Amino acid sequence: xxxxxxxxxxxxxxxxxxxxxxxxxxxxxxxxxxxxxxxxxxxxxxxxxxxxxxxxxxxxxxxxxxxxxxxxxxxxxxxxxxxxxxxxxxxxxxxxxxxxxxxxxxxxxxxxxxxxxxxxxxxxxxxxxxxxxxxxxxxxxxxxxxxxxxxxxxxxxxxxxxxxxxxxxxxxxxxxxxxxxxxxxxxxxxxxxxxxxxxxxxxxxxxxxxxxxxxxxxxxxxxxxxxxxxxxxxxxxxxxxxxxxxxxxxxxxxxxxxxxxxxxxxxxxxxxxxxxxxxxxxxxxxxxxxxxxxxxxxxxxxxxxxxxxxxxxxxxx
Numbered sequence: 001x002x003x004x005x006x007x008x009x010x011x012x013x014x015x016x017x018x019x020x021x022x023x024x025x026x027x028x029x030x031x032x033x034x035x036x037x038x039x040x041x042x043x044x045x046x047x048x049x050x051x052x053x054x055x056x057x058x059x060x061x062x063x064x065x066x067x068x069x070x071x072x073x074x075x076x077x078x079x080x081x082x083x084x085x086x087x088x089x090x091x092x093x094x095x096x097x098x099x100x101x102x103x104x105x106x107x108x109x110x111x112x113x114x115x116x117x118x119x120x121x122x123x124x125x126x127x128x129x130x131x132x133x134x135x136x137x138x139x140x141x142x143x144x145x146x147x148x149x150x151x152x153x154x155x156x157x158x159x160x161x162x163x164x165x166x167x168x169x170x171x172x173x174x175x176x177x178x179x180x181x182x183x184x185x186x187x188x189x190x191x192x193x194x195x196x197x198x199x200x201x202x203x204x205x206x207x208x209x210x211x212x213x214x215x216x217x218x219x220x221x222x223x224x225x226x227x228x229x230x231x232x233x234x235x236x237x238x239x240x241x242x243x244x245x246x247x248x249x250x251x252x253x254x255x256x257x258x259x260x261x262x263x264x265x266x267x268x269x270x271x272x273x274x275x276x277x278x279x280x281x282x283x284x285x286x287x288x289x290x291x292x293x294x295x296x297x298x299x300x301x302x303x304x305x306x307x308x309x310x311x312x313x314x315x316x317x
Contacts, residue, residue: 035093036066037284038086040107042099042123043074046199046227047253048273049097051316052121055277056095063281072099074198083107087114093284096130098123101167117287119280123169132283132293134276138173138250139180141269141301145248146181148267148303149188149220153246156187157219160211162204162232163195164224171195174224174250191215196228204231212239221247226256226268233264252304252312260309269301272317 039056041049053069060067068086072079079099086094087110094111096118098104105128111118112131120130159182164171182188192211196203204223208231212218221236223229229249236245249256252270259265276299283293304312 034064034066035285035288036068036089036091037281038083038089038091038094039067039069040079040083040086040094040096041069041071042079042097043198044071045073047255048122048225048251048271051273052097052277052280055274056281059278059281063285065281065285067281074099076100076103080106080110084110087111087116091116092288093117093119095119095121095280095284097121098125098168100165104128117284119283119287121276121280129295131287132295132297134279134283134297135169135299136269136271136276136301137298138170138301139177141271142174142177142250143181144177144301144303145222145250145267145269146178146185148305149222149246149248150181150185152266153188153220155185157189157246158191158215158217159188159220159222160192160208160215160218160232161190161194162207162211162221162223162228163193164199164228165197166195170250171224178222188220191218196224199225199227201227201231201234204228205234206231208232208235209239212236212241216241217243219243219245221245223247223249225249226251226253226259226265229265229268230255230259233259250301252301252316254313254316257304257309257313260304260306261313263306267303267305270304270312270317271301272299274316275299 044050070082076099094116105125108118108125108128118130120133122135124133192215194207221232223232226249229247233247246266248266249268252268256268
C-alpha cells in the first residue's frame with residue numbers, strides 16, 4: 001500500500017515536470033479546424049489493444065479527426081509522461097487505456113485539470129473515473145463463460161485460474177463474474193490461482209507449468225485473457241497428462257479465435273473491439289461538443305466456441 005502511494009506520488013510529480021516527449025504517431029492530415037484526439041494505449045503488443053487502435057484510427061478518418069497515438073509498453077510511468085505531452089500539445093479529448101492499476105488516476109486528473117474530457121476504454125481508474133467508460137460487461141461475460149465451463153465439464157473437476165494484472169478493471173470484474181458461476185457449480189474445486197503481471201502467453205505458460213507440477217490432476221484452466229489461456233494450453237500439451245484438460249480464455253483475440261477453431265481452447269468470450277473503438281471516437285466528439293454521456297457504456301461479449309467462431313475470424317465485431 002505504502003509503495004503504491006509512493007509510486008503514485010512520484011508519477012504525479014513526473015507528469016508535471018514537463019519531461020521530454022516520447023515518440024508519437026498520428027493518423028490523418030491536420031487542418032486548422034480539425035480536432036485532435038489523443039489515444040494513450042497500455043501496450044500495443046497486445047492484439048486486443050491493437051484492434052481498438054485500428055478501429056479508433058478508422059473511425060477518426062471517417063469523422064475527419066486527427067489521432068495522436070502513444071504506446072506505454074505496459075509501463076505506468078511512461079504513460080504518465082506521454083499523456084502530459086498530449087496535454088501540452090493541446091489535444092481536445094483523450095482516449096485512455098491505463099497501463100496498470102498503479103497511478104492509473106494520475107493522467108485522468110491531469111487531463112481533467114486542463115479541461116480535456118477523458119474516455120477510458122477497457123480499464124477505469126477507481127480513484128479518478130473518466131468522463132465515460134467503455135468496456136465489455138466483464139461480470140456478465142465471465143459468468144456466461146463460467147456457466148459454460150460447468151456444463152461441458154459435467155459440473156466437476158479441478159480448476160486453475162491464471163489471473164490478469166491484479167487491481168485492473170478486467171481482472172476484478174472477470175473474477176466476480178466467474179465466481180458467481182462457480183458458486184452454482186460446487187463440483188468444480190479451485191486448486192490453484194495466480195496473478196500475471198502482463199497478461200502474456202509466456203507468463204501463462206510458466207504459471208500453468210508450475211500449477212501442473214503442484215496439482216497434476218487439474219482438469220480446467222481459465223486464463224483471464226486469451227494469451228494466458230494459450231500459454232496454459234501449451235503447458236498442458238508438453239505435460240503429457242493422462243486426462244483431458246478444458247482450457248478457456250477471454251478477449252476473442254485473433255490467436256485465441258484460431259485456437260478455438262483448432263480445438264486448442266474450448267471457448268473464449270469475444271469482445272467487440274471494433275465497436276468499442278468507434279464508440280470511443282464518437283464519445284470523444286460528443287464530449288468535446290459539450291454533451292453529457294453515461295458514466296459507463298458497457299458492451300456485450302459473445303461466448304465463442306468451435307460452433308460459432310468462423311464469422312469472428314472473418315470479421316471481428
